[in-house]
């Protein structure tokens with residue numbers, strides 16, 4: 429260390445070598461610049477500095493430190509360094525430096541001034557550390573953070589949108605919704621509820637449901653019971669019908685469904701009660717029922733007269749041996765019979781609906797009933813052979829005519845829905861306390877999804893509606909008749925593989 433060496437403390441030669449060896453052993457780059465010389469050149473650098481920068485000592489000594497920034501001058505850290513040097517202060521900055529091979533490194537630089545006895549700054553000591561890896565990690569982290577922040581903003585916006593979306597659904601839904609807490613107090617209601625019951629939400633929020641209104645319309649023991657069971661046992665209910673006079677809207681028939689509220693996969697101490705007004709729908713249904721009932725009654729009288737007259741004419745043609753007329757009259761009589769059956773079925777439907785269907789129970793041998801029904805259908809069927817096997821040898825108590833109606837219906841269906849077959853099998857048996865009949869055809873069969881629905885009023889399996897005539901009430905009436913006998917009627921079938929219609933009836937207890 430030359431020239432300005434006299435400005436530095438003057439260690440002995442051996443001490444100086446010791447210091448240099450210590451500095452060379454340091455992993456931090458160390459430089460000393462001379463502050464009294466023009467352009468403050470570097471007068472010392474250790475080995476770590478050479479390694480850090482890739483320059484040899486020869487290429488370093490004498491240069492101003494700025495050579496390390498190459499062309500990258502526009503750095504805030506530079507003005508900080510300049511200010512510290514001008515004011516003789518310590519400073520610590522992170523600055524982009526460039527190695528001899530052009531590679532950029534982040535240099536964590538600490539600068540401290542060295543003063544002489546007169547307080548004059550003679551040197552600056554710079555200690556450097558390559559923090560490129562840390563900086564890269566920091567940048568990566570910052571990027572990640574920025575990305576995450578963007579995602580959070582996006583998610584929040586999505587959530588806000590979906591909450592607004594759900595709220596708009598709840599508000600537009602044409603069903604009244606009420607949220608109750610565990611004490612059955614109303615926590616919130618949707619707009620439809622207020623509109624429908626002509627109430628303001630503040631009149632009901634916080635009130636116990638059962639105390640709303642002035643004539644206890646909601647104070648219904650069965651409803652109370654159902655609602656109180658929901659939370660402790662997570663026991664939802666559906667289809668509770670409630671008919672009542674409501675203060676501002678009159679008499680209404682409502683259907684109530686209720687369940688425990690679930691939020692983010694967790695059950696809450698809240699009940700969601702959905703209320704549907706079915707007053708109008710029920711009225712329309714009732715009008716439809718009334719129409720079917722009146723129309724079938726009205727048709728029955730003229731039909732009876734037509735039937736009587738046709739029979740008269742048929743007999744006359746028979747007497748006159750007029751075969752041409754006879755064929756025509758027989759055809760007409762058959763059509764009338766079909767029409768009569770249909771009207772009877774329709775009348776039965778309305779009787780079932782109004783609970784006015786009557787049963788006349790007597791005791792008889794079950795096997796006789798089945799045999800009679802089978803021979804009746806066989807007489808009208810040329811295409812299929814109806815084969816009976818088994819027996820029950822059992823007397824039962826039932827409505828003979830109604831049970832015959834069931835059997836005729838099942839047998840006619842078995843024939844109708846197996847157009848390519850030539851046999852229907854009927855098996856009679858006694859199973860425990862029951863008599864049982866199984867009617868097997870090898871016809872079109874029934875898809876699993878329709879096994880229950882075919883017993884509903886006017887339901888017909890989709891794929892057969894065009895191919896086979898019918899209105900879909902035979903099985904409905906049959907199942908009601910069997911129910912009245914405390915028995916069960918069911919089907920086992922696969923599409924394309926035929927069907928087995930079974931029913932059981934409990935035998936008469938002696």
Ligand code: ADP
Nearest residue numbers: 841842845873882888889898899900901902903
């Ligand atoms: P309909 O025969 O007038 O349609 P039903 O009430 O007797 O009315 O039967 C209801 C429906 O059940 C039928 O439309 C048909 O889809 C199905 N079904 C009844 N019996 C059979 C059967 N033996 N094979 C296949 N499908 C049947």
